[in-house]
Amino acid sequence: MSGDREGLAALLMRVRSEDFVAGRLMEAVEAIPRRLFVPDGVADPYGEHTFPLPCGQTMPSARTAVRIAAALRVQPEHRVLEIGTGSGYVTALLARLGVHVVTLERYRTLSSAANERLRACSLSNVTFLQEDGRAGYAEAAPYDRIVVHGSFDELPKAFVEQMASGAMLVAAIGAGDGVQQIVRHHRQGSRFELTPLFPIRLQPLEIGKASLL
Known part of the structure; x- marks a missing residue:
């Protein structure tokens, strides 16, 4: 669709000039058709707003999704853990960038739909699991990159223990009822370097696996 091409071009221009995103991530954004991941009837999938998902969830704007992926600095050899699959859009970007992604989602409905979307994008280097993710996923640790x-x-502490040497973790830190900061945690031996990146509003992770949805 011509509108999608224009929206994509505007997004790429903005993240390149304002967020300094370049290289392989820009190629991934161009390669992954975001319309596949947003609800039907959306006029501009690349717009500056969130979108509703089934199970009472939401997906971030395209720019926020790209900024989160950029913060991880994923390299081709990296193994990635993602907590909260959602629509699968960020999952798809990470799968284009790294060697393997383990993605956890508490709602089977969302996980199954995201799996189908990634298959439509010819991405097969992702393991989809139904878990709440509040303690990460130690069974496949350690990870080079983690995003929550x-x-x-x-x-x-559970996430710290699942990070490989040199690993990075990106998550929102702050009270659940207000504005948080997206913070990058960079593990360097026994030390951590913390880099606040940008404000965001995210809910705390919900408890347990959804039994009905």
């Missing part, structure tokens, strides 16, 4: 689509008052 939810907020914490402070980073749980």
Whole structure:
């Protein structure tokens, strides 16, 4: 659709000039058709707004999704853990960038739909699991990159223990009832370098796996 091409071009221009995104991530954004991931009837899938998803969830704007992916600095050899699959759009970007992605979602409905979308994009290097993700996923650890689509008052120890040496983790840190900061945690041996990136509003991760949806 011509409108989608214009929206994509505007997004690429903005993230390149304002967020300094370049290289392989820009190629991934161009390669992944965002319309496949947004609800039917959306006029501009690349617009500056969130979109509703089934199960009472939402997906971030295209720019926010790209900024989160950019913060991770994923390289081709990296193994990635994602908490909160949602529509699968960020999952698809990460799968284009890294060697393998393990993505956790508490709603089977969302996980199954995202799996189908990634298959339509010819992406097969992703493991989809129905889990709440509040303690990460130790079974496949350690990870080179971790992203959490939810907020914490402070980073749980379980995630720290699942990070490889040199790993990065991106999550929203702050009270769940207000504005948080997206923070990049960079593990360097026994030390952590914390870099606040941009404000965001995300809900704390919900407890348990959804039994009905």
